Amino acid sequence: MTELPSRRLLLVHAHPDDESINNGATMARYAAEGAHVTLVTCTLGERGEVIPPELAHLTGAALGRHRRHELTAAMAELGVRDFRLLGGAGRYSDSGMMGLPDNDDPGCFWQADVDEAAAHLVEVIREVRPQVLVTYDDQGGYGHPDHIQAHRVAMRAVELSADAGVPIPKVYWNRVPRPVVEESFARLREDLPGTPFAKAAEVDDVPGVVPAERITTVVDGTAHAAAKAAAMRAHATQITVAEPYFVLSNELAQPILTTEYYELVRGERGERGSGEAETDLFAGVGEDS
Numbered sequence: 001m002t003e004l005p006s007r008r009l010l011l012v013h014a015h016p017d018d019e020s021i022n023n024g025a026t027m028a029r030y031a032a033e034g035a036h037v038t039l040v041t042c043t044l045g046e047r048g049e050v051i052p053p054e055l056a057h058l059t060g061a062a063l064g065r066h067r068r069h070e071l072t073a074a075m076a077e078l079g080v081r082d083f084r085l086l087g088g089a090g091r092y093s094d095s096g097m098m099g100l101p102d103n104d105d106p107g108c109f110w111q112a113d114v115d116e117a118a119a120h121l122v123e124v125i126r127e128v129r130p131q132v133l134v135t136y137d138d139q140g141g142y143g144h145p146d147h148i149q150a151h152r153v154a155m156r157a158v159e160l161s162a163d164a165g166v167p168i169p170k171v172y173w174n175r176v177p178r179p180v181v182e183e184s185f186a187r188l189r190e191d192l193p194g195t196p197f198a199k200a201a202e203v204d205d206v207p208g209v210v211p212a213e214r215i216t217t218v219v220d221g222t223a224h225a226a227a228k229a230a231a232m233r234a235h236a237t238q239i240t241v242a243e244p245y246f247v248l249s250n251e252l253a254q255p256i257l258t259t260e261y262y263e264l265v266r267g268e269r270g271e272r273g274s275g276e277a278e279t280d281l282f283a284g285v286g287e288d289s
């Protein structure tokens, strides 16, 4: 087996674009520091709404192919070379928004057998042996079926890989502390007239907002703000960027967060005793684990 860098980070996401919005600064930072960063995306987002009118003709498989190119371009911006589709491209399709008939499509990720999907992820875990896994909370951040399923599959794979003798020392969920979001939305509302966007989103439109006490880990990615914005911009069917803000297809402006926040849900917190949040996802992880 080829020698892997001593620090290895695995991120599990539902659709192309989720990784850049949630973790773009973190991914760019660790890639720049020489860590091995692996992204597993569960679907190609074939049911996403397309923003640019000139690309509005893209739907279904054609949109999936296009979004795969967007993902490749985004990963080039972040400096991440190892990115994969769960079970291979097209294995699981986008389930659409919760409550739509799309959720019943037999090929969609929402209908996937969790153990079978997790087994695909365990294969990646055996190969990469990550010390850190990042995914969503049990609500998938905001209730999209593919995000909930990505959470279930990732957490099941954590159990299965531990049983298989390849434990992952630290598991995190993506989080955002409420005071930080409130402050950045206050700034956004002031700045809004100077942006190309007409309306701001609400704090509760942001996935994973929790009280500040829940945050265990703060990753300062300020130095990688430009890479994060460029990666988000690469997902042009889904995101319009006007730094430091962006909109999704609902056209409601949100701040681009370049410090990213996490809640450690499995494993030992590093930097213990200081009472402060960790500043490194790998804190306390031995380099040989």
Ligand SMILES: [Zn+2]
Pocket (backbone or CB within 6 Å): 014, 015, 018, 144, 147
């Ligand atoms: Zn998504």
